[in-house]
Amino acid sequence: MTRKLTLATVLLTLLPPAALAQSGSGMLEEVVVTARKRAENIQETPVAVTAITGADLRDRGIVNTDELAKSVPSLQINNGTTAQIFIRGIGQRSGLARQDPSVSVYLDGIFIPRADGQLLDTVDIESVQVLRGPQGTLFGKNNTGGALVFTLEKPGEERGGYVEGGLGNYNARRIRAGYSFPVTDRFSTRVAFNSNQRDGYLEDLSGHDNQSVDRMSGILQTNWLVSDSLTLDTFAFFGKIRERYPSYNCELVNEDALFIDGLYLAWPGDTSIENLSAYRDNCAANSADNLPDLTTNQGNTAQFNKYINNLMIGATLNWEINDTHSLKTIVGARNAYKRGPQTQSDEGGPGEFQVGYTLGGADQDSYTFEFQLNGELFDSAVEYTAGFFWQDEYKSERFMTGDALVGVDASVLTAILAGQQPDRPPPGSDANRPIIGAILPLNTVQDFDIDGETAAVFAQATWHITENLEFSFGGRYTEEERDSTLTTFSADNAKVAAMIQMADPRFTPVDNATLPILGTLPGGGAQARDSLAIMQFSGVWAQDPVGIANRILGSRNATNGFINTPLLPGQEDEREETFRAFTPMASLSWFVPPELLGDGFFNSMLVYGTWSNGFKSGFLEPSGVDGLVAIKPELLENREIGFKIDALQRSLRINLALYSMIFEDMQLITVDVDSASSLVVTTDNAGESMIEGGELEVTWLPSPNWMLNFSYSNNNYKFEEFMDQDLAALAIEGRQVSIDRSDETFPVSPEVTASFGIQYTLPTTLGLFSPRLDISYKDEIYLGFDDGSWELRHTNREAVYAPSRALVDFRLNWQNSEGDLNVAAYIKNLTDERYFIGAVATGDSIGTFTQAIGEPRMYGIEIRKTLN
Template sequence: MNNNKLLALSLALSASAIPSYAQDDSGREEATSRRQIEEVIVTARKRSENIQETPVAVTAFSGDALREQGIMSTQELSKSVPSLQINDSTSPQIFIRGIGQRAHMARFDPSVSVYIDGIFIPRPDGQLLDTIDIESVQVLRGPQGTLFGKNNTGGALVFNLTKPGDTVGGFVEGLMGNYNEQSVRAAVDVPISDTLLSRVSVSSRRRDGFLQNLGSDSNQSIDRLSAIGQIRWEAADNLTVDGLAFYGKVREKYPSYHCELINDDALFVNGLGVLWAGDTDPSNPTAYRDNCAANNRKNLPDLTTNQGDSFRAVKAQDILLLGTTLEWQISENNTLKTIIGYRDATKFGPQSAADEGGPQPFLRALVLDDSIQESLTLEFQLNGSAFDGSVDYTAGFFWQDEYKSERFLTSNPLVGAESSTLIALAGGQSGLNLPNLGTLIPGGTVPLIAGILPLATLQDFDINGQTYAAFTQATWHITDNIEWTLGGRYTEEIRESDLVTRSADLGAMLSILNSIDPRFIPVVPDMGVAAYAGTWSEDPIQIANDALNSYFPGEIKTPLGAPQYDSRDSTFRQFTPMTSAAWIMPEQWFDDGLLSSAMVYGTWSFGFKSGFHEPSGIDGLTEVAPEELENREIGIKIDALERSLRMNIALYSMSFTNMQLITVNVDSANSLVVTSQNAGESTIDGGELEVLWLPSENMMLSFTYSNNNYKYDEFMDNDLAALALRGEFVPVDRSKEDFAVSPETSASFGAQYTIVTDYGLFTPRIDVSYKSEVYMGLDAGSWQVAQTNPELIYAEAYSLVDARLSWNDPMSDLRVSAYVKNLADKRYDIGAVGTAESLGTFTRALGDPRTFGIELRKEF
């Protein structure tokens, strides 16, 4: 066979030469010359449109493109999509243009919506899907406040599965790599009749953890099993029914992390003057610092952490997703679609949510037992055209019913203090009075052990929520080249929250401690204060905590008091309009010219994310109002050089109000609590660039770039030390801080070349991605540290290089690929938190080191 025929055969297999996909009206890929960029069809406006004629900032990938680049999970999309940042350390986080949800608790709605075959995935921990049997994925940037089933402020990720075919066929794919990685994927189409088609897909992926936690197992492992069953029934010429069943099982370990002390004056370091287990000299307490230093990245071997055996890194979850889509072609120009989705997910505990980062279990936050997530969604979409095709429209209704439950434990050890310190702390706490403590224990010569920090706060949280939304959008084609779009959505979110809180019974705790070791003599039961009949040199704090740990071997190390009940109901309503105008320049302008086509558009749109109820320690539930976002955007989409060069640009300015920001606060018992509140307003100005160039039939080059300038217009908080020590609310202006988690600049470059030989096609490929430094501070004190020691509070900028070499035999439908990811073995952070004001630490989770392996794919 000559080389030209071999290249032609390869085109039928490889729309993957470019990071997009081409489809004809039937949804199947077209084979066109690689010299000309294929037409990409997207559904960003709920109808099939050429991406270059769609006035939306959207990036699209086909399943072949994902495989060509070696993208095996949603998280890896952030390497190639501008303004997209996805972290999956101790919690999943998806950010677009700096907008995302930092915390993963059940009460938070995601800022970026994820859909699979039109079904909304409501929880962040279920959004990071493996790319099993994906036909296409679209990343829509900016608020999708009109057409998509659940309002959001950041954008949307839209996944579409490969649908059943009308002939028997499929593929088998296997992978083996370092860290004992093993992956098997397979799919098969089995037509049952001419009108009833089926497809079954399975995937198993396992990899050992690469991060060794001293005293425990290795963390950051992969262990996922999933299966998808699909049915397509062509009930009539104008009626199609698609059924979907997805089951996923996750049994892996998320990363443990490292610790670095960043503020000696933090409350838990020197600020409160308390002593910790291991402190035997009250004039020179070092245990808290030593605990962090024991897990400092600089003090440990490479890829090693030291969080001890109390760190709960298990990531265990079962997910069942069922869906049905009915598409009825009412007439030639009008279609009614009904989408029904049901999701049932269970997260198994205990899972560590946070601690101060050292091997000793000083400060812990755990998700206990099983967390239940159930949701049912229903959506109607009426799509069509009117007035002789001059108006395209979409109208519909969306409904969701969701139930979530979560059991959350914050747990702290007994600490110690001198009597003068304890009196000072008590003086700043409402309702506490220790006038006789100095008399009982003069001079502080007797060790005092106390539950100054809450020994345990156990919260059972149940949330019922309903969403009702009606939406419509219409595009008027004023001329063949000018269109105007107008749309709006009315949303009503109902939240019903029930919270049961149980706190430690300090009096009962002291009685138990005294019965175990009579040397601990109760002094002030209400504060859990006991005097120790001995000396500091005996380490009485460790003795007391060991006694409680032996008496309470479970996760809850103390008796609990009577439950406190709190319930709140709220309804949040919002109308989000949008309008856009687009001008598609006449084709005759570009005859035999440099440009092949061009479109200019402008958009004004709104986004909205529901409010919720926030637990605030013993104070119960508080209401957090919805977020609101206004987006102003202009863009240009250009094809040039006989459609071998594509360049898309978007420039935008967004105004963000009622931002739901995480702050560290105190409750009425003066206990530290991490809460969310509507603390800020901001402006985000940015730009995105995507370039794709096919300089020859065999070569592809791609480049993306994004820059987002984030600025708080308002961000008010309270001084934490004043609250904790004196009970005073002192306002702090945090508007000068950088945005957290999302980098200002990201970029990527990809190059691929196909070498045609008598032995098949050889395709080397290289991908380089870059992320700028990221501010990771959580509290006001972190920003103060950043001004003098930015390396202590920023995740460093990094570049990753991935390389692949594929061999493809079009005659046998066989493909073999060797790959290396993170070729330079770069150390970089995928998650970090700086809490300089309270914990005084900077904790960081590492991303994957160099991984490599070989893949084999056989189609039949």
């Protein structure tokens, strides 16, 4: 913590002596935020918050939420196959409907509950506030990471608006417009439209260009001054997305993984049980090292279509009860429809070795109601906010996971059935009769319906003890109910074996002579034959018997689409859980008196200390044949001190936050084994962890023509208690062997981020020219999934880490002398850096590192015309 306290001092030493002696001619504008549910100067708000206006978004060329991560400290946003938003290392890696996001996103006060709707285009946005740290008291939906609060440009009292368009490489074209229409003196409307399209920059050998952009949205707002004390604001937002997700490259990272040499399995394409190569070759066929730049090879069956419809309606009623009290009521409704199939996970190659799909249509419906009572007491000595929040949400999804039929040598299968680690097949095993079966689970289809209800009461007050000292305190009590219904359809392996044997007489039931251990199993081995679809092949390994069996299975069930096996009757599991928490906070703020600051460098200084808590609901998680299991909620305790400084006649602004957070029961995705010894991707709680860090934001106007922005964050993550199970012992032996993973770092988030922006304004007789340069830096990011990935960092760090990277953006803006026409030329990722926007390394089970590449160099031109 002491190391980070020196950041502000170091920065001041870098300023030129003239700047320290006297102010530049520029003066920073006051920034108003609503981090405490009332309008306040950001420099007088004891909260770590970054506020960016709509004009700032345009100056920086930010057109989508994910680009905020370039300039906001401790913010990491990945836009791969799922939206991932992390603040201070806290976020949600999966986009599955059952998991609440750790970072909440609000549009005009309406909570957006699902990750796939959170990455909005920044159309008609008045401002965005990024609140860092747990928002456990005032904000509508409790969270542990923080919140992104978007505020729309409101209808004006006069007619006016804008229209803008843009063209760029990869056939990029964008049109935006917004216009206010006053109807009467008391009623006005505003409409906005956005169309954003771009071809994909990732070429897949299947013939598709992936990671395209194709989204359209419209917003209608109204403002009605019902009376001098009553105002009603409404908005309706409709958006549709018809684009393609990014595709992945593959790198093999651990040949000892279960799916490779851990179980000595033969996959489609293997022609020798003594020299297994198909799994490796499948990954190598999609390796970035073996393909042209920005090219992938995930096969014809991988699904990348992103189809989402999103409708939101919101209404806010403000009642100024009197001069000191007001009541705000917010009502919202959201409907989203997401259509599959979409590839969720696989081993990374073009072959269908291991698959995961979201199938069919997924519905999401949510309704929210909130009221806030704001007021002042005791001659304004106390300001308070109190209220109630309620949300009802329904969501559904259908997903499928599965593996191919695999081949094994008799000695390997004997060891597996005996619960022992198999040895490599000895020389001469190619002469043995091939055995084919569902050693790994074939298709498992699950229909998941979730009803959730949230109710919370909250209150927070600020006591102005003196003119310079204030104390804030509050709390929130939350109840989250989850009622989940899971219907699981497993592959009928007995029918699978019968189908293959009928199609090709070379496949026959395995006998006790080939596999003597069958005679020692219950039912004489019949149960094992049926449950694992074990068959023997009368040919030889050189004929690729595994490929033959899988091709039969695929062709005989082509009418079922992606579900290529017959299914057993569904097994239904219904469970209800309620999760409760009380999250208090307290904060002490000191506004340093002017007489202590003197007449020199400092103009104002706020010093604050905050203790706050956050809560994210638990949920019910499918766990293979075991049905639904309860995952505990996350709890976060944050201790923070901060400094907010204006200096040099308010031309320099320095905001610094230092914090230490204790994280209980962090929800992490892991690979586990159900009671049938089948591998399942599930969620577990990590016990206790610690986050310590610091954030610095600096804005400086050395003159009216120059503006500099700088941000820096350093977050140190540590698991204090994270116990897991050895996957091989669970899967093979059915034996629980504990593994201590507390030495690991957090996944997905970098420890260090930094950004630097410089803008110059040059007035000329031809108009106003404004060149701007932005540089954003992200430290290396750990992308491992399991204990095996973490161990790989010692021998092959590049196999589990995304390398550090710096992105450079340049923008040149021209404005005419009337101020109503802007033309901008831009280049993003000027150096054409290659970096990951989605990646996962899995060392224990599938042994691969899948990587989605971010945007290459993008350039274009934009024109904006202000309308009266």
